[in-house]
Amino acid sequence: xxxxGEGMKWIVxxxxxxxxxxxxxxxxxxxxxxxxxNMLILxxxxxxxxxxAMSYDLLLGFTGIVSFGHAMFxxxxxxxxxxxxxxxxxxxxxFIYAVLATILITAIVSFIVGLLTLRLKSHxxxxxxxxxxxxxxxxxxxWRTLTFGNDGFTFRVPEIxxxxxxxxxxxxxxxxxxxxxxxxxxxxPLGRVLQAIRENEQRTESLGYQVLHYKIAASVxxxxxxxxxxxxxxxxLRYVNTSVFTMDITLDALLMTIIGGVGTLVGAIIxxxxxxxxxxxxxxxxxxxxxxxxxxxxxxxxxxxxxxxFPLGIVGTLRKFTWKRRKLESAKKKENLAG
Amino acid sequence: xxxxxxxxxSIYKIGGESMTTLIETDNLSITFGGHTAxxxxxxxxxxxxxxxxxxxxxxxxxTFFNLLSGQLNPTNGKIYFxxxxxxxxxxxxxxxxxxxxxxQITNVFPNLTVxxxxxxxxxxxxxxxxxxxxxxxxxxxxxxKALEWLRLxxxxxxxxxxxxxxxxxxxxxxxxxxxxxLETEVLLLDEPTAGMSLEDVPAILEVIKRIKExxxxxxxxxxxxxxxxxxxxxxxxxxxxxxxxxxGTPEEIMKNETVQSAYLGGVSV
Numbered sequence: 001x002x003x004x005g006e007g008m009k010w011i012v013x014x015x016x017x018x019x020x021x022x023x024x025x026x027x028x029x030x031x032x033x034x035x036x037x038n039m040l041i042l043x044x045x046x047x048x049x050x051x052x053a054m055s056y057d058l059l060l061g062f063t064g065i066v067s068f069g070h071a072m073f074x075x076x077x078x079x080x081x082x083x084x085x086x087x088x089x090x091x092x093x094x095f096i097y098a099v100l101a102t103i104l105i106t107a108i109v110s111f112i113v114g115l116l117t118l119r120l121k122s123h124x125x126x127x128x129x130x131x132x133x134x135x136x137x138x139x140x141x142x143w144r145t146l147t148f149g150n151d152g153f154t155f156r157v158p159e160i161x162x163x164x165x166x167x168x169x170x171x172x173x174x175x176x177x178x179x180x181x182x183x184x185x186x187x188x189p190l191g192r193v194l195q196a197i198r199e200n201e202q203r204t205e206s207l208g209y210q211v212l213h214y215k216i217a218a219s220v221x222x223x224x225x226x227x228x229x230x231x232x233x234x235x236x237l238r239y240v241n242t243s244v245f246t247m248d249i250t251l252d253a254l255l256m257t258i259i260g261g262v263g264t265l266v267g268a269i270i271x272x273x274x275x276x277x278x279x280x281x282x283x284x285x286x287x288x289x290x291x292x293x294x295x296x297x298x299x300x301x302x303x304x305x306x307x308x309x310f311p312l313g314i315v316g317t318l319r320k321f322t323w324k325r326r327k328l329e330s331a332k333k334k335e336n337l338a339g
Numbered sequence: 340x341x342x343x344x345x346x347x348x349s350i351y352k353i354g355g356e357s358m359t360t361l362i363e364t365d366n367l368s369i370t371f372g373g374h375t376a377x378x379x380x381x382x383x384x385x386x387x388x389x390x391x392x393x394x395x396x397x398x399x400x401x402t403f404f405n406l407l408s409g410q411l412n413p414t415n416g417k418i419y420f421x422x423x424x425x426x427x428x429x430x431x432x433x434x435x436x437x438x439x440x441x442x443q444i445t446n447v448f449p450n451l452t453v454x455x456x457x458x459x460x461x462x463x464x465x466x467x468x469x470x471x472x473x474x475x476x477x478x479x480x481x482x483x484k485a486l487e488w489l490r491l492x493x494x495x496x497x498x499x500x501x502x503x504x505x506x507x508x509x510x511x512x513x514x515x516x517x518x519x520x521l522e523t524e525v526l527l528l529d530e531p532t533a534g535m536s537l538e539d540v541p542a543i544l545e546v547i548k549r550i551k552e553x554x555x556x557x558x559x560x561x562x563x564x565x566x567x568x569x570x571x572x573x574x575x576x577x578x579x580x581x582x583x584x585x586x587g588t589p590e591e592i593m594k595n596e597t598v599q600s601a602y603l604g605g606v607s608v
């Protein structure tokens with residue numbers, strides 16, 4: 001009985017964690033009860049983009065850094081796995097090498113980018129990251145011996161990833177792991193300083209925090225995670241071309257983060273889900289009417305509407321309402337006590 | 340004879356220690372375009388001293404503070420802290436050395452709670468700056484310490500409010516709590532009562548008085564209200580058009596004719 005009481009207590013105190021656990025369990029069991037290949041592929045894509053969007057949220061939502069070059073880390077991950085799998089045997093060992101190479105390259109690049117550009121004011125930083133991502137795009141186009149240029153190349157993946165259900169579960173587990181890592185990271189003493197920087201950089205400095213160090217830390221963690229998203233993206237397609245370095249990828253991440261709610265992490269996952277579902281739905285509707293082929297128009301409209309009416313995004317708006325409700329409740333309680 | 344010598348030496352030592360210079364500026368100047376905002380200001384502030392800076396609007400008081408705290412780099416001159424040249428140190432490093440400051444325009448973290456604003460200062464003071472493995476709540480003592488500072492500035496009933504929702508006077512109190520939480524040796528207070536309602540001013544003054552009475556901090560305060568600072572200050576310096584017009588005890592400053600005419604107008608320095 002006592003144990004059951006403890007369990008209930010945990011659920012009441014950790015309501016959100018309990019909800020996350022239920023959703024995770026549901027998603028883990030889904031492929032075994034609902035056998036739709038298309039749905040499996042779509043959800044896998046959502047998990048991959050959720051990792052990318054969460055990594056972007058660390059920059060935009062938690063540190064207040066606007067980057068237009070996030071695709072470069074995504075692309076590095078995608079090409080690392082592609083090149084390793086193409087040039088060597090598609091074994092688990094080579095997969096691990098590709099992951100290590102991605103972590104190393106994205107960490108070095110994001111460190112240098114951070115060092116070079118984080119001293120700049122926000123809009124200059126945004127422009128510079130855009131230019132750097134453009135540089136990687138040109139490099140991927142021109143270094144044909146390695147990347148096969150715009151045409152890209154197909155590759156095989158290790159056996160464990162061939163089965164779509166396996167791949168689905170691996171992507172889901174990776175997404176959950178990234179979510180938990182980032183949750184801890186943003187709630188650590190260092191993570192709290194990142195939020196202080198977002199709020200007021202000058203004040204953070206005057207409290208004795210070396211702002212540049214924190215921005216670089218956020219940039220490196222974010223870059224590495226975007227690289228990992230790139231690995232899984234390329235593996236889901238078993239194909240990679242220069243499109244992984246394009247601005248569209250960064251804009252997708254930006255849109256997902258803003259629609260879901262910046263600075264919330266879970267918002268990035270919801271944003272990724274909504275955008276990918278909408279994308280899929282609009283592609284289906286394109287069979288009915290040609291206008292739906294131009295899905296980017298609809299995304300543009302959604303983006304404008306969200307920025308105007310829900311600047312805090314879905315999760316941000318919900319949190320605001322919950323916070324207001326709690327405040328009202330506590331005010332009422334105080335009144336009752338006084339009365 | 341030996342005892343007398345020993346006595347004299349000890350008196351000299353005690354006297355010497357109490358007058359150890361903590362902050363010193365040597366011909367400190369800064370020019371923006373053609374305008375010299377601070378012009379060759381040389382001062383010396385002893386340890387555990389309470390110095391006030393007065394002067395009319397545009398006299399260069401806040402600019403002088405920005406130079407001391409590292410927000411601005413001087414065009415000329417040097418700043419010494421405990422005899423060490425800190426002119427080239429960033430504001431972050433100066434805070435870590437022991438120079439904390441509050442701002443004239445309220446400068447807090449608007450979308451963080453009141454408690455979190457102060458907790459961040461406590462965390463910095465404790466040197467827990469790069470810890471990323473543990474949850475910040477693990478350091479419960481930081482929150483408790485932050486609460487103590489908030490109690491001191493009479494803001495403990497607002498701990499869960501977002502700083503953005505505070506009234507102006509409350510923001511000034513929060514600013515003060517953040518500065519105190521850093522526990523720096525030097526406190527640079529830039530008009531701590533500016534824009535406050537008349538009811539709020541005594542509370543802040545009381546806090547400043549209490550810090551002074553503790554006797555372990557050096558305080559440099561910018562204030563417009565002369566009557567407010569005269570009782571508190573060990574010395575007062577007057578800035579006018581970026582230049583040091585006078586520096587002395589409150590009584591000397593009150594009697595100083597140049598200062599009087601500067602405040603009443605008509606002085607050309």
